[in-house]
Amino acid sequence: AQSVTQLGSHVSVSEGALVLLRCNYSSSVPPYLFWYVQYPNQGLQLLLKYTSAATLVKGINGFEAEFKKSETSFHLTKPSAHMSDAAEYFCAVSDPTGGFKTIFGAGTRLFVKA
Amino acid sequence: EAGVTQSPTHLIKTRGQQATLRCSPISGHTSVYWYQQALGLGLQFLLWYDEGEERNRGNFPPRFSGRQFPNYSSELNVNALELEDSALYLCASSLGAGGPDEQFFGPGTRLTVL
Numbered sequence: 001a002q003s004v005t006q007l008g009s010h011v012s013v014s015e016g017a018l019v020l021l022r023c024n025y026s027s028s029v030p031p032y033l034f035w036y037v038q039y040p041n042q043g044l045q046l047l048l049k050y051t052s053a054a055t056l057v058k059g060i061n062g063f064e065a066e067f068k069k070s071e072t073s074f075h076l077t078k079p080s081a082h083m084s085d086a087a088e089y090f091c092a093v094s095d096p097t098g099g100f101k102t103i104f105g106a107g108t109r110l111f112v113k114a
Numbered sequence: 115e116a117g118v119t120q121s122p123t124h125l126i127k128t129r130g131q132q133a134t135l136r137c138s139p140i141s142g143h144t145s146v147y148w149y150q151q152a153l154g155l156g157l158q159f160l161l162w163y164d165e166g167e168e169r170n171r172g173n174f175p176p177r178f179s180g181r182q183f184p185n186y187s188s189e190l191n192v193n194a195l196e197l198e199d200s201a202l203y204l205c206a207s208s209l210g211a212g213g214p215d216e217q218f219f220g221p222g223t224r225l226t227v228l
Contacts, residue, residue: 043219106156
């Protein structure tokens with residue numbers, strides 16, 4: 001069965017600093033992986049997704065993530081944080097053998113300091 | 115193109131009552147997902163409907179139920195409400211089962227149980 005672990009429920013960075021949000025997954029087969037963002041009082045919005053093409057995936061708002069099979073990781077990065085990046089970020093895994101049921105991680109809240 | 119819509123935006127009920135939440139997917143999407151987002155508990159998968167059938171359900175008691183109508187809209191019913199049912203309920207839609215489709219989320223219904 002697939003699962004997702006997001007390391008760190010809260011991450012705080014200074015404006016202009018590197019953003020690194022960690023995600024590790026467990027899946028019996030190569031999974032599909034997603035990062036979603038949730039701004040306050042809103043639903044989730046897709047940032048990027050990995051579906052077995054290029055291992056480095058670029059998303060919206062300058063975010064990218066790298067699929068590393070050997071580490072079963074799909075960490076989300078952004079070179080320079082902006083105040084508007086403050087939100088909650090969810091990593092999700094979809095297992096093709098599980099009928100593509102999507103499992104979400106617990107989420108990481110990103111704080112950006114001025 | 116209209117996004118996923120949910121109604122009502124807010125719902126206030128008392129213990130023991132029933133709540134009905136509604137979701138309209140994006141036109142052309144046949145899959146509808148329901149999630150519960152309680153404070154501090156992340157996104158918990160509730161139900162997944164596709165083509166009018168329940169495809170999967172999360173680890174929730176039977177008093178959480180739902181259905182999907184021929185027009186692919188969906189209803190979530192919560193019977194015998196308990197205080198801990200207070201949460202944001204998110205609906206998402208996707209193109210359909212059988213692929214790693216992105217889920218598009220609605221803004222949610224905030225359920226408060228007094």
